[in-house]
Amino acid sequence: MIKIKDYKNVIILEGNHDRYINMYGNDEETPSTTFNNKTKPEIEQSNIDKKDIRQLARKFHQLAYFTYKNTTYIVTHGGVSTVPENLLMTATTQFINGVGDYSDDIDYEFANNTAGQNVVQIHGHRNMYRLPVLAAERSYNLEGQVERGGHLRVVTLSENGIETHEVKNKVFKQISSEVQS
Structure with a gap:
């Protein structure tokens, strides 16, 4: 998203977990265990500059x-x-x-x-x-449980109307019942 955030035809919608991205980019404590244990280490391993994260967060929109x-x-x-x-x-x-x-x-x-x-x-x-x-x-x-092996859902809007697309996620980590509790 960092690479495409400045394109004229891109609007990045803010989701309920995106506040943690913003907090992380501003060196604030994040109250999310999932973010702290999973997302934060992934970001840190990717060597993404926090300045880029702050610039991305400034592009978040609440709606189109x-x-x-x-x-x-x-x-x-x-x-x-x-x-x-x-x-x-x-x-x-x-x-x-x-x-x-x-x-x-x-x-x-x-x-x-x-x-x-x-x-x-x-x-x-x-x-x-x-x-x-x-x-x-x-x-x-568009919620298709992609993170649990469901489908990535996308709609395409054109002169012909709305076309729906679903792509099955075959690469995901099974969550054990102990972790879900």
């Missing part, structure tokens, strides 16, 4: 909101239950972590709350019910 071919798109990490009336007055944590409880079916709620509107949601992060990429009418869910 645009209109293409008469359809409005809202793209976030966490998912929203509707298009907020005033995006500027919406807490960024809602775009990063999602709205409501983690177990809420954000895709179903979005489809119901935006019925009759020409708006599409694309998000990751929450998919407790293992929904397909097109998780509800006009709501695309």
